[in-house]
Amino acid sequence: MKCRKCGERAVLNMRQHRLSLCREHFVEWVPEQTQRFIEKYSMFTLDQRVLVAVSGGKDSLGLWDVLQRLGYQADGLYIDLGIDGWTGYSSTSHRMAAAFAERRGLKLHVVDVPAELGAPIPVAARLSNRNAHKPCSVCGLSKRHIMNRLARDLGYEVLATGHNLDDEVAVLFGNTLHWATGYLARQGPVLDAEPGFVRKVKPFCRLYERETAAYALLQGIEYVYDECPHADGSTSIYYKDVLNRMETERPGVKLSFYLSFLQARQAGFLQAASHDEPELRPCPKCGQPTSSGGECSFCRTWDRVRHRMTTPAGDGLAPGPA
Ligand code: Q46
Ligand code: ZN
Ligand code: ZN
Numbered sequence: 001m002k003c004r005k006c007g008e009r010a011v012l013n014m015r016q017h018r019l020s021l022c023r024e025h026f027v028e029w030v031p032e033q034t035q036r037f038i039e040k041y042s043m044f045t046l047d048q049r050v051l052v053a054v055s056g057g058k059d060s061l062g063l064w065d066v067l068q069r070l071g072y073q074a075d076g077l078y079i080d081l082g083i084d085g086w087t088g089y090s091s092t093s094h095r096m097a098a099a100f101a102e103r104r105g106l107k108l109h110v111v112d113v114p115a116e117l118g119a120p121i122p123v124a125a126r127l128s129n130r131n132a133h134k135p136c137s138v139c140g141l142s143k144r145h146i147m148n149r150l151a152r153d154l155g156y157e158v159l160a161t162g163h164n165l166d167d168e169v170a171v172l173f174g175n176t177l178h179w180a181t182g183y184l185a186r187q188g189p190v191l192d193a194e195p196g197f198v199r200k201v202k203p204f205c206r207l208y209e210r211e212t213a214a215y216a217l218l219q220g221i222e223y224v225y226d227e228c229p230h231a232d233g234s235t236s237i238y239y240k241d242v243l244n245r246m247e248t249e250r251p252g253v254k255l256s257f258y259l260s261f262l263q264a265r266q267a268g269f270l271q272a273a274s275h276d277e278p279e280l281r282p283c284p285k286c287g288q289p290t291s292s293g294g295e296c297s298f299c300r301t302w303d304r305v306r307h308r309m310t311t312p313a314g315d316g317l318a319p320g321p322a
Pocket of ligand 2: 003004005006007008021022023024025
């Protein structure tokens with residue numbers, strides 16, 4: 001297998017593009033493609049400040065690396081979820097994100113969830129009524145809230161996340177199976193700013209996970225290899241697995257599923273669903289927009305957690321494995 005550009009030995013064959021590239025051309029190709037998507041979907045410009053949500057993994061650190069190489073003003077945000085237990089996931093990922101920023105002299109904002117909110121995510125999940133056995137619901141809710149708050153408070157115009165094509169297609173697959181039209185109407189490379197919500201973008205949304213992994217590896221980026229221990233057995237991993245089996249038989253099926261969806265959406269396929277959006281009002285406690293009519297679910301969830309931590313009848317401080 002030879003590089004299409006120079007004839008040297010190729011390191012990656014991207015069957016969906018019928019394109020093989022050597023190391024040198026592959027690490028050039030990834031930023032070129034990212035720049036193309038940033039422009040195509042009008043994500044942001046060189047004079048805008050971008051906040052990159054970094055988890056310490058290959059996608060988000062790879063994205064930060066690419067944005068830096070492309071000359072964007074990109075700072076990082078790491079949210080320490082307090083998910084440690086037997087794997088040390090949060091400590092390791094925090095270390096990776098901090099080391100990446102330090103080596104390159106980049107600015108990294110850190111939000112420490114246990115210190116700032118009062119409990120690590122797995123404890124909060126047990127003490128709230130939101131699916132005590134799976135912390136992902138409290139985790140997702142908290143991450144979305146914190147990312148939006150930080151970006152707005154610190155004056156960033158755009159929040160970028162490292163979601164790759166496999167992530168996007170797994171979400172699309174799940175939403176399609178359930179015909180979740182409200183979610184489908186909001187899925188895409190860009191979620192425009194709304195009053196109280198910062199603009200959200202996904203510059204890696206058309207890169208396969210194997211490409212972002214290869215990029216991080218070839219660029220010598222040190223990242224946390226282990227997934228969050230709570231990701232085990234999740235439906236999104238199951239969907240990724242099913243989609244990968246389809247991709248093996250039909251190279252390009254994931255990309256075409258995503259691109260055809262974007263085309264259909266642009267052609268107005270989900271127009272009715274996008275008019276159905278509930279009215280948003282600022283939460284009286286934190287000021288972030290909510291459709292609940294009172295306090296937002298972030299405030300209600302964390303109030304309940306803190307209340308239960310301080311009442312003798314609650315779990316108190318017996319957190320169990322995080
Ligand atoms: S939601 Fe769930 Fe992730 Fe949070 S608890 Fe871990 S797996 S980190 S993307
Ligand atoms: Zn080459
Ligand atoms: Zn609130």
